[in-house]
Amino acid sequence: MTPVYNQSFLSVASAAFLLSTLSACGGASGEGEKSDSAEPRTQAAVARDPNYPEIDIPPVWDAKGQLVQPKDFRELVFLGAPLTPHGLNGGKASFPEFHNVYTQPAAFKAYRATGKWPEGTMMIKELQLVSDPKGEFPDGSTTAPSGRGYFPGPPNGLDVSVKDSKRFADSNGWGYFNFNHSAPPYLATAALKSVDECAGCHIANAEDMVYIKFYKPILDPLPLPRG
Amino acid sequence: MTPVYNQSFLSVASAAFLLSTLSACGGASGEGEKSDSAEPRTQAAVARDPNYPEIDIPPVWDAKGQLVQPKDFRELVFLGAPLTPHGLNGGKASFPEFHNVYTQPAAFKAYRATGKWPEGTMMIKELQLVSDPKGEFPDGSTTAPSGRGYFPGPPNGLDVSVKDSKRFADSNGWGYFNFNHSAPPYLATAALKSVDECAGCHIANAEDMVYIKFYKPILDPLPLPRG
Numbered sequence: 536m537t538p539v540y541n542q543s544f545l546s547v548a549s550a551a552f553l554l555s556t557l558s559a560c561g562g563a564s565g566e567g568e569k570s571d572s573a574e575p576r577t578q579a580a581v582a583r584d585p586n587y588p589e590i591d592i593p594p595v596w597d598a599k600g601q602l603v604q605p606k607d608f609r610e611l612v613f614l615g616a617p618l619t620p621h622g623l624n625g626g627k628a629s630f631p632e633f634h635n636v637y638t639q640p641a642a643f644k645a646y647r648a649t650g651k652w653p654e655g656t657m658m659i660k661e662l663q664l665v666s667d668p669k670g671e672f673p674d675g676s677t678t679a680p681s682g683r684g685y686f687p688g689p690p691n692g693l694d695v696s697v698k699d700s701k702r703f704a705d706s707n708g709w710g711y712f713n714f715n716h717s718a719p720p721y722l723a724t725a726a727l728k729s730v731d732e733c734a735g736c737h738i739a740n741a742e743d744m745v746y747i748k749f750y751k752p753i754l755d756p757l758p759l760p761r762g
Numbered sequence: 763m764t765p766v767y768n769q770s771f772l773s774v775a776s777a778a779f780l781l782s783t784l785s786a787c788g789g790a791s792g793e794g795e796k797s798d799s800a801e802p803r804t805q806a807a808v809a810r811d812p813n814y815p816e817i818d819i820p821p822v823w824d825a826k827g828q829l830v831q832p833k834d835f836r837e838l839v840f841l842g843a844p845l846t847p848h849g850l851n852g853g854k855a856s857f858p859e860f861h862n863v864y865t866q867p868a869a870f871k872a873y874r875a876t877g878k879w880p881e882g883t884m885m886i887k888e889l890q891l892v893s894d895p896k897g898e899f900p901d902g903s904t905t906a907p908s909g910r911g912y913f914p915g916p917p918n919g920l921d922v923s924v925k926d927s928k929r930f931a932d933s934n935g936w937g938y939f940n941f942n943h944s945a946p947p948y949l950a951t952a953a954l955k956s957v958d959e960c961a962g963c964h965i966a967n968a969e970d971m972v973y974i975k976f977y978k979p980i981l982d983p984l985p986l987p988r989g
Contacts, residue, residue, distance in 0.1 A: 604987045609980055610867065613840035615890075616860060619911035623903055630908050633843060635980075640837065663842075663979060674901060679976075680967045681857050682846035685912075687976050690984070714987075723987035740907045749906075749914050752890060753836055753862075757917070760831045760941075760950035 586699075587655025591641035594657055594697045601724040602695060602712045608659045611637040614750040618685055620665060622675020631691055631716070632675075633663040636750065646754055651743075652698050658745060662692035662716060692716035695725070696737075696744070703727075706734035709744040813926075814882025818868035821884055821924045828951040829922060829939045835886045838864040841977040845912055847892060849902020858918055858943070859902075860890040863977065873981055878970075879925050885972060889919035889943060919943035922952070923964075923971070930954075933961035936971040 584593035592611070595603040605611075614636045619628045638646075642656040666688035671677040676685055693714035700708035711733030714721040728734070737744045747754075811820035819838070822830040832838075841863045846855045865873075869883040893915035898904040903912055920941035927935035938960030941948040955961070964971045974981075 609984070610839055610870070612837055613862065613864070615914040616843035616845075616862065617906070617908065617911060617913045618843075618845055619906075619909035623910040628909050628911075632911075634908070635840065635843065637840070643837070666976065676850055679844070679846075680963055680973075681844065681861070682855050683850040684844060684846035684855075684859075686844045687842035687979055690979055720985040720987050736907055746907075749893065752914055752917055757836070758947040760947050 584655065587653070589641055589645055589653035590639055590655035592639045593655045594695075594699070597724050599724075599726075601726050602697060602710075603724050604693070604714055604721060605657060605659055605695060608637055608661070608693075611659065612640055612643040613637055614643075614658075614753050617746075617749055620675040620685055622670055622673065630660075630662055630694075632665050632685070633687060635661045635663055637661070643754070647756060652745065654698060654700060656698040658696045660694045661690060662694075664688040664691045690719055693721040694733075696733075698744075703734075706730050707738055707744050709734060709737065711737070811882065814880070816868055816872055816880035817866055817882035819866045820882045821922075821926070824951050826951075826953075828953050829924060829937075830951050831920070831941055831948060832884060832886055832922060835864055835888070835920075838886065839867055839870040840864055841870075841885075841980050844973075844976055847902040847912055849897055849900065857887075857889055857921075859892050859912070860914060862888045862890055864888070870981070874983060879972065881925060881927060883925040885923045887921045888917060889921075891915040891918045917946055920948040921960075923960075925971075930961075933957050934965055934971050936961060936964065938964070 582593075584590070587593040592605070594605070597603055616636070617634045618632060619630055619634070620632045621628050637659045639655075639657060642652060645651070645653045645656075665675060665677075666686040667675075667677045668688070672683075676683055679686055694716075695712045695714065697703070697710050697712070698708055699710060703710040711728045712725040713728055713733070714725045730738075734744070737746075741747070809820075811817070814820040819832070821832070824830055843863070844861045845859060846857055846861070847859045848855050864886045866882075866884060869879060872878070872880045872883075892902060892904075893913040894902075894904045895915070899910075903910055906913055921943075922939045922941065924930070924937050924939070925935055926937060930937040938955045939952040940955055940960070941952045957965075961971070964973075968974070
């Protein structure tokens with residue numbers, strides 16, 4: 536099994552703090568920040584950035600230092616889809632429900648080559664509800680031709696983390712942004728979340744700030760086919 | 763809820779046939795065909811094909827008419843990840859367990875523009891087990907920092923369908939291929955499955971042969987962000 540929290544984290548934080556951290560990081564509908572200074576969403580906005588020389592599609596910052604919603608992120612490289620259904624989380628999952636995680640093609644290739652995420656890497660997590668909000672079973676699962684399980688439904692939120700060791704020196708080089716946990720449209724821009732709200736949980740539980748074990752199966756190159 | 767089979771199908775097929783169809787389509791480890799005539803997996807193998815003028819990364823056929831395993835399919839466009847865990851399917855799901863579905867960038871854009879899949883579209887489904895084969899709970903779910911649910915683990919199989927109205931005129935224009943339902947390496951090439959094994963279930967239950975309702979949430983363009 537996967538432990539909820541590792542021992543080193545338990546040694547420095549109380550369970551009450553943990554719960555408040557998770558709750559804040561999970562966020563509620565409409566909690567994100569609004570901005571009236573969104574960058575134009577043009578190709579120019581995703582031109583190469585000398586701050587991120589290894590990255591093809593760099594993060595874009597507005598004049599206030601807020602992160603601009605990544606353009607066409609669904610066409611980036613998929614890394615995995617953890618699922619935390621409402622039906623298995625007391626009706627209120629912190630991240631409802633599928634977590635579809637993407638990264639940039641250049642970050643994907645760089646990680647495969649070096650085992651490190653280059654500066655400017657984005658981990659983009661779009662949330663997606665299951666297809667049937669009530670479910671056929673108490674756990675929220677339902678039945679389809681392929682069997683009993685959970686099937687994708689309406690999109691439900693967007694979180695993005697960015698690796699920038701200078702900008703986010705106080706949180707192991709990664710910054711965390713919440714563009715709302717609710718139906719689209721998501722916010723145009725998002726302000727950095729506090730360490731308590733997001734980074735704290737990644738510092739405590741993840742490897743180099745990414746829950747890499749859930750993405751390694753896809754990041755590991757596929758062996759050559761049998762002939 | 764999603765009905766297992768729709769009424770029109772029940773009117774023409776017995777439940778026993780349905781079960782045998784699902785079982786055959788699900789397939790077992792090692793059931794796929796082997797071939798000693800795999801195409802070289804070079805860029806040339808994915809050059810444009812005049813038979814599929816709208817498609818950027820066309821399907822490749824070997825001299826026997828078998829489908830060559832699509833190259834670098836994990837870098838195509840993700841459409842959704844239905845999940846049918848062993849733990850909710852009597853310990854033996856037909857498609858274990860996450861179904862990570864991808865299509866080509868040109869097919870994705872064409873569907874968004876026209877609502878139709880162009881000739882040469884591939885729907886590529888990589889299966890992926892959950893992270894903990896025993897699970898923490900009887901349903902196979904486990905607990906992670908983000909909550910209780912199902913988390914991605916080892917890759918476990920590859921199915922591909924191809925739209926080619928001439929080649930597959932007998933099955934509504936789509937052909938179905940199984941590169942094994944087991945750990946990689948997957949097969950280099952795969953022979954067409956019979957209608958009973960795969961296409962029958964799609965003819966009976968899917969819209970234009972694709973379980974589109976599970977992929978529409980990602981295919982539907984994301985509304986522009988709130989400023």
